[in-house]
Amino acid sequence: MSAARKIGVALLGYAFMGKAHSHGFKSMPHFFYPPPAIPDLVVIYGRTEEKVKEAAINYGFRRYVTDWRKAVGDPEIEVVDNCLPNNMHVEPTVEAIEKGKHVLCEKPLARNAEEARILRDAAKRARVKTMVAFNYRFVPAVQLARNIVKSGLLGRIYHFRARYLQDWIVDPNFPLVWRLKKEEAGSGPLGDLGSHIIDLGRFIVGEFKSVMGMVKTFIEERPLPEDPSRKGRVTVDDAFEAVIELDNGAIGTLEASRFATGRKNYNNFEINGEKGSIEFNLERLNELKLYLKEWEGKAIGGWNTILVTEKTQPYIERYWPSGHIIGWEHTFINEIYHFIKAVVKDEDIAPLGATFEDGYRNNVIMDAILKSAETGRKIEVSF
Ligand SMILES: NC(=O)c1ccc[n+]([C@@H]2O[C@H](COP(=O)([O-])OP(=O)(O)OC[C@H]3O[C@@H](n4cnc5c(N)ncnc54)[C@H](O)[C@@H]3O)[C@@H](O)[C@H]2O)c1
Numbered sequence: 243m244s245a246a247r248k249i250g251v252a253l254l255g256y257a258f259m260g261k262a263h264s265h266g267f268k269s270m271p272h273f274f275y276p277p278p279a280i281p282d283l284v285v286i287y288g289r290t291e292e293k294v295k296e297a298a299i300n301y302g303f304r305r306y307v308t309d310w311r312k313a314v315g316d317p318e319i320e321v322v323d324n325c326l327p328n329n330m331h332v333e334p335t336v337e338a339i340e341k342g343k344h345v346l347c348e349k350p351l352a353r354n355a356e357e358a359r360i361l362r363d364a365a366k367r368a369r370v371k372t373m374v375a376f377n378y379r380f381v382p383a384v385q386l387a388r389n390i391v392k393s394g395l396l397g398r399i400y401h402f403r404a405r406y407l408q409d410w411i412v413d414p415n416f417p418l419v420w421r422l423k424k425e426e427a428g429s430g431p432l433g434d435l436g437s438h439i440i441d442l443g444r445f446i447v448g449e450f451k452s453v454m455g456m457v458k459t460f461i462e463e464r465p466l467p468e469d470p471s472r473k474g475r476v477t478v479d480d481a482f483e484a485v486i487e488l489d490n491g492a493i494g495t496l497e498a499s500r501f502a503t504g505r506k507n508y509n510n511f512e513i514n515g516e517k518g519s520i521e522f523n524l525e526r527l528n529e530l531k532l533y534l535k536e537w538e539g540k541a542i543g544g545w546n547t548i549l550v551t552e553k554t555q556p557y558i559e560r561y562w563p564s565g566h567i568i569g570w571e572h573t574f575i576n577e578i579y580h581f582i583k584a585v586v587k588d589e590d591i592a593p594l595g596a597t598f599e600d601g602y603r604n605n606v607i608m609d610a611i612l613k614s615a616e617t618g619r620k621i622e623v624s625f
Contacts, residue, residue: 286301340364346372351601387530455482
């Protein structure tokens with residue numbers, strides 16, 4: 243068999259997501275052999291020369307630049323992967339699309355719906371592939387949950403209840419990092435964590451119809467990272483709660499917080515239908531809990547834990563024999579495989595991948611939650 247062709251990749255950002263994505267690009271051909279293409283890690287962008295140079299060595303990029311335009315405009319590049327903070331999603335992504343590059347962009351797509359619309363429209367006009375990096379769609383147990391709901395096994399769906407809880411800023415002396423500033427992040431855990439559970443609700447159950455929201459900022463001022471003797475204002479939510487109604491008649495709740503003491507990355511959802519329920523918790527990502535009222539006409543009762551490591555489950559045969567668990571990093575490998583395959587074979591990003599339309603709708607729903615929190619009214623979601 244002849245070797246797959248190479249595909250030039252530019253990575254914008256080298257921090258948390260830069261590390262996760264570059265690992266994904268490198269590992270994809272190893273597991274998804276023969277790969278649709280072999281990612282060629284051409285160039286990585288970061289603002290600080292010393293740090294981006296180190297990241298290029300660490301992650302295996304051939305070049306580094308401190309001007310993102312040089313990465314996006316590089317003729318060797320076919321794919322731009324935007325792992326920058328949220329205020330840096332629009333400009334580099336639009337420029338990449340206009341230069342004919344395929345773009346994988348981190349979530350939330352933008353700081354708000356107005357910005358997300360710019361990206362959605364740019365993607366619509368272009369012939370390139372664009373995808374939002376909602377990586378939890380690529381957990382095998384999440385795809386199994388979606389398949390179960392879509393198959394009708396649970397019958398009519400009554401509830402989607404999701405929470406995404408962390409506790410990394412409980413200490414009031416934790417510094418005012420970019421995630422705590424509206425100008426850079428757009429919103430707090432709403433955009434950071436809530437965007438994931440909104441996406442999972444849309445992916446597994448269906449479209450949103452209306453929302454009622456409440457947001458809270460517990461610690462109003464925090465030390466500045468550059469000078470801890472001075473404080474600056476926190477301009478985003480520290481936590482949000484929302485009551486939701488979906489188009490199919492289901493109702494539910496969403497919750498995200500960075501003040502859920504003891505919770506580290508608790509991304510959990512439960513779906514209740516007329517014939518049964520399912521529950522997922524990211525911290526046990528190889529498992530899906532299933533409750534069925536009856537099986538072949540007989541009441542069975544009780545919750546069952548499915549270890550989602552059978553070869554028949556999505557992506558599993560690419561990794562290890564049944565029963566050999568996978569981890570969080572595999573969500574990025576699966577996501578990158580899906581994206582590169584769509585680029586090379588000219589396949590659709592949807593329905594498994596999140597399109598820029600999905601990213602835009604996600605931002606519209608978050609804006610509606612914020613508007614509801616501000617006005618105290620239920621808001622009908624309008625796309
Ligand atoms: N899919 C996921 O599960 C997931 C998880 C975490 C973050 N994210 C998303 O990934 C993106 C990046 O987040 P992260 O956690 O990797 O960031 P991070 O907090 O780890 O680091 C941000 C980096 O960006 C740099 N930076 C800040 N402002 C910049 C600017 N104007 N230009 C260039 N660089 C700048 C900082 O120096 C830092 O190195 C965000 O959109 C975030 O929402 C997604």
